[in-house]
Amino acid sequence: MARIGVLALQGAFREHRAALDRLGAQVTEVRLAADLDGLHGLILPGGESTTMARLMSEYALWEPLRAFHARGGQLWGTCAGAILLSREVQGAPPQFGRQDSLGLLDVTVQRNAFGRQIDSFTTGLDVRGLTGAFPAVFIRAPAFARVGEGVEVLAEYDGQAVAVRQGRVLATAFHPELTGDDRLHDLFLQGCLTPA
Amino acid sequence: MTEATTGTPALKQGFAEMFKGGVIMDVVTADQARIAEAAGATAVMALERVPADIRKDGGVARMSDPKMIKEIIGAVSIPVMAKVRIGHIVEAQILQALGVDFIDESEVLTPADDQYHILKHDFKVPFVCGAKNLGEALRRVGEGASMIRTKGEAGTGNVIEAVRHARTVLGEIKHIQARPAEELMTVSRDLQAPYELVRYVHEHGKLPVVNFAAGGVATPADAALMMLLGLDGVFVGSGIFKSDNPERRAQAIVKAVTHFQNADVLAEISEDLGAPMTGINIDDLIPAERLAARGW
Numbered sequence: 001m002a003r004i005g006v007l008a009l010q011g012a013f014r015e016h017r018a019a020l021d022r023l024g025a026q027v028t029e030v031r032l033a034a035d036l037d038g039l040h041g042l043i044l045p046g047g048e049s050t051t052m053a054r055l056m057s058e059y060a061l062w063e064p065l066r067a068f069h070a071r072g073g074q075l076w077g078t079c080a081g082a083i084l085l086s087r088e089v090q091g092a093p094p095q096f097g098r099q100d101s102l103g104l105l106d107v108t109v110q111r112n113a114f115g116r117q118i119d120s121f122t123t124g125l126d127v128r129g130l131t132g133a134f135p136a137v138f139i140r141a142p143a144f145a146r147v148g149e150g151v152e153v154l155a156e157y158d159g160q161a162v163a164v165r166q167g168r169v170l171a172t173a174f175h176p177e178l179t180g181d182d183r184l185h186d187l188f189l190q191g192c193l194t195p196a
Numbered sequence: 197m198t199e200a201t202t203g204t205p206a207l208k209q210g211f212a213e214m215f216k217g218g219v220i221m222d223v224v225t226a227d228q229a230r231i232a233e234a235a236g237a238t239a240v241m242a243l244e245r246v247p248a249d250i251r252k253d254g255g256v257a258r259m260s261d262p263k264m265i266k267e268i269i270g271a272v273s274i275p276v277m278a279k280v281r282i283g284h285i286v287e288a289q290i291l292q293a294l295g296v297d298f299i300d301e302s303e304v305l306t307p308a309d310d311q312y313h314i315l316k317h318d319f320k321v322p323f324v325c326g327a328k329n330l331g332e333a334l335r336r337v338g339e340g341a342s343m344i345r346t347k348g349e350a351g352t353g354n355v356i357e358a359v360r361h362a363r364t365v366l367g368e369i370k371h372i373q374a375r376p377a378e379e380l381m382t383v384s385r386d387l388q389a390p391y392e393l394v395r396y397v398h399e400h401g402k403l404p405v406v407n408f409a410a411g412g413v414a415t416p417a418d419a420a421l422m423m424l425l426g427l428d429g430v431f432v433g434s435g436i437f438k439s440d441n442p443e444r445r446a447q448a449i450v451k452a453v454t455h456f457q458n459a460d461v462l463a464e465i466s467e468d469l470g471a472p473m474t475g476i477n478i479d480d481l482i483p484a485e486r487l488a489a490r491g492w
Contacts, residue, residue: 011216
C-alpha cells in the first residue's frame with residue numbers, strides 16, 4: 001500500500017486526503033519535517049502559496065522536502081502547491097522580493113495567470129495519460145509560462161501549460177481534489193508504487 | 197477541450213475551500229494589507245474602519261471607498277475581500293465591478309435592509325455571510341452564500357460569542373444527524389431552513405460550505421480554540437491592528453491555526469506578543485450595540 005503525505009499547513013488538504021482514502025492509500029498529514037518519515041509520496045495542496053511558504057520557513061520544511069525528493073519521494077503540487085515546486089515564481093507581491101519555492105521543477109510559474117476570482121473557470125481538459133476529458137477547476141490559477149527541456153507537458157489550456165511532469169515531480173495548475181474524479185490521484189499513486 | 201464556465205457554485209465554494217486552515221485579516225490600508233500578507237494571511241478583508249472603531253465612532257458604517265479597495269488590491273497578491281451592508285445589492289455590484297475576490301455581506305456594517313439579504317446566486321463573485329445558528333447559516337447558503345462565518349461579537353476582543361455561535365451551529369448539526377430521515381421536513385420548518393440543505397446536513401454532518409470563526413478572536417489561543425471546536429479557519433478583525441505588535445501577533449495567529457492541536461507549538465508562539473487589544477465585556481454592551489443580532 002502506498003504511504004502518502006498531504007502537506008497540511010493550510011488549504012485543501014482534506015479534499016486530497018479524501019481522494020487518497022477512496023483509492024485505498026495510507027495517508028498522513030504533514031505539518032512538521034518528522035511527519036515525512038516513511039512516506040512514498042507527498043501532495044502539496046491548493047491554498048495560498050504565500051501562506052504556505054511562510055509556514056514552511058517558520059517550521060524549516062524547505063530542506064527536508066528537498067531531501068525527501070532526493071531520496072526518491074514522489075511529489076505532486078496542485079495550484080498553490082505547484083507554485084511551491086517551481087524553480088521560478090512570477091507575480092509575487094513586490095514587498096517579498098522573490099517568493100521562495102522548492103525549485104524541484106524546471107519551470108517558471110506565473111501566479112494568477114488567468115485573472116482574479118471572477119475569472120476562475122471550469123473546463124473539460126485533455127490530459128496526457130487519461131482517457132476522456134478531465135473536469136479541471138481553475139481557481140485564481142497559475143500557469144507554467146516557461147517549461148524547461150526535461151519537463152513533459154501533460155495538458156495545455158489557451159496555449160499555456162497547465163499540467164507538467166519532471167521525473168518524480170507532478171504539477172497541475174488546477175484542482176483535481178475538488179472534482180470527485182480520482183484519475184489523477186490514481187496516476188500519482190501508481191508512480192509512488194513504481195520504484196524510481 | 198470544452199468551453200470554459202465561470203461563476204458556478206462549484207467555483208465559488210471551491211475557492212472558499214482554499215482558505216481552510218487559514219486566517220483572514222481585516223485591514224484598512226494598503227500598508228496593513230502588506231503586513232497581513234507577509235504574516236501569512238490567506239486573504240485580507242478591506243474595510244474603512246475595523247469593528248472596534250465602528251463601535252467607538254458610531255454613525256452609519258458603509259461599504260469602503262473604492263479607491264482604498266483598489267489600492268489594497270494593487271498592494272497584495274492574496275485574495276481581497278470587502279464588506280457590503282446586509283441587503284445592499286448595489287454596493288455588492290460595485291465591489292464585483294472592482295474585481296474583489298469575495299464579498300462579505302456583513303452585520304458589522306449598518307444594515308441597508310431589515311428584512312431581506314442579497315440574492316447571492318445572481319453574482320459571479322462569491323459571498324460570505326455571518327450566522328449565529330444553523331437555521332441562519334442554511335438560509336444564507338440557500339440565498340447563495342459560498343462560505344459562512346459564525347458571527348461572534350465583532351470589535352470586542354472577547355471570544356465568548358464566537359464560541360457560543362460555533363457551538364450552536366455545530367451542536368445543531370449533530371442534533372440533525374441523529375434525527376430519522378422522516379423528521380427532516382419538520383426540522384426544516386423549525387429551523388426555517390431549506391429542506392434540501394437540511395437533508396445535506398443530515399447526510400454529511402457538516403454545512404455544505406466552508407465555515408470560519410469570527411468576532412472577538414484576539415490571541416493565538418483564541419484562534420486555536422475555534423479550530424479545536426471544529427471550524428475551518430478564522431477571521432481576525434480588530435484583534436491584530438488594535439494590539440501592541442500587529443506583525444508578531446498576526447504571524448502567531450497564523451501559526452496557531454495550523455498547529456492548533458500542538459500545545460507545545462502554541463506555548464512557544466504565544467510568548468511575548470505585547471498587549472492584545474483591550475477588549476469589551478459583552479455583558480456591558482446594551483442590546484442596541486450588539487452587532488451579531490443583525491441579520492435574520
